[in-house]
Amino acid sequence: MHKIDKLDFKLEKFEGPLDLLLHLIDRNKFDIFDIPIVEITKQYLEYVDQLEEEDMDVMSDFLVMASTLISIKSKMLLPKDEEVEEDEADPRQELVRRLLEYKVYKYASLELKDMELDAGDTYFKKASIPKEVKEHQEPVDPFQLVEESGITISALNEIFQTLLKREVARIDPVRSKFGTITKEEIRLEDRMIEVREQMKGLKSINFKTLLGTKRTKMNVIVTFMAILELMKYGHLFIRQTEMFGDILIDSLE
Amino acid sequence: MDTIKCKAAIEAVLFATGSAVEKNILKNVIVKEGEQLSDKTFKEAVESLLEDYSSEERGIRLIELNGKLQLCTKNEYYDALIQLVNAPEKRTLTDVLLETLSIVAYKQPVTRAEVEKIRGVSCAHAINRLVDFNFITEVGRLDAPGHPILFGTTDDFLRAFGISSMDDLPDISPDKMADFQKQAEEEARIKVET
């Protein structure tokens, strides 16, 4: 058995432990069905030793195989029980099966590589759809459309009535009586300043008083947020004597 | 380079580009290094190709225009292509379309903006579809800034819904409208009270 050339080895790049094993078998001209397990394990470990510096992901795959090899080696070195020997499978059997399987796909991958090279010169055309085709609009048959949807004129009437109802409901009936509805824009910052202005000179104020006449939802929300903000800065404190009762705001300034 | 190889090369290049290619450019790109291609051979190849493509069993046409050559689909197969490319999108009257249609039917002549006011959402797409389906059509322009289009229903609409005139549209009674209004106000009041 020749000693392996370490330098040559380092330059080799293997796709994994099986690739490395196949290389070792090939290089030593070992019989794949009768692998000298002691020798191959020795050579394999020598390679793995050099891998030390590499990243752990690569290493772990190689180490798993190393332990498999050592396990096979130890099984083969154990004294055999003469009587059961015939039934006992060769511990190398599974490894051989895996090596052959891997070899098959490696062979196939080389074939594929050639096929890819050959096929690479084929050009597939982009679509060239004539304008007339692109712009074509299928004529519609309104009769069929109505028939398929099962809609009737009275159903259309109902739809319209529902829409009217929805439209009426959408307009706030109370406010709509005041004429035009203007969109209010209330900024939190502005409201904070206003609240402090309103509180000036007061020991405490009622939330409702603070709102005054502007009881829109938006104003209620922004005013409440302004109070919370001001409380955070220590300008005021709020309390509520009973659930859902008045909110009283005490000035801390 | 012989005529046969030259024909094949021209075909391959025209197929790949899909667009019109100047004959002299074509001639230049198909010649391989160290090869010769005479004007005569090239001309023969083009003529032979033109003849081949004129055959009835071809679905592609080779057209010569202003010294350029181009492959394109024969017009008579556009129908087949339409079926494949414009995968027939299932046309149905969706809720959106029906809502829009009902508004146009009852409020006509009506602008898109008015329809949108009633529906509360934009319906440019629905309007366009209904025009495509020929249920509604432009019936005039509103005398207002921008002169927006006024839409109304078509005869196809009447026929499709089996009515002979707009008078046959089921009524929306004024009472009903008042009911809606009252109902909405009551709902609002209840909310305020609670």
Added chain:
Amino acid sequence: MDTIKCKAAIEAVLFATGSAVEKNILKNVIVKEGEQLSDKTFKEAVESLLEDYSSEERGIRLIELNGKLQLCTKNEYYDALIQLVNAPEKRTLTDVLLETLSIVAYKQPVTRAEVEKIRGVSCAHAINRLVDFNFITEVGRLDAPGHPILFGTTDDFLRAFGISSMDDLPDISPDKMADFQKQAEEEARIKVET
């Protein structure tokens, strides 16, 4: 519809779309309303087209991919057409990718774990790259704990490797396996003899 018209229609559609079209879809779109197209006529037309396109004077090829038909150029005109069109950059797959791809191709549908078992190394990266290249894709989930993804090859894979159907993959049947074994045994014998 006769064979000749059928051939022309198939050619027209395939030319315009440029992509692979299922034979049965093709058959459906080319039939005009009120016309008949028998399976036999369609089949004859396809076969006749395949033969026509294989002629030396054609620069276009008609290929079959998993029951689909597609037109493409013949390889020998690549150098000419590449001067006029932008072809996607050629990529050569690394050995790792090729190994992974060959396992997926032969074992599909297959999980990553199975591929890793055969290769003896993890190959999440390789799988991801192949998915990026659209050579393999998720074809389902394994009914097992964790429901791992099952991978299979795509039409792009077939095209990139010039394969019409999975039957065209290089033979790795048990016979071929036996060849390997024999080869290995012979190598071993030579070793013993020398």
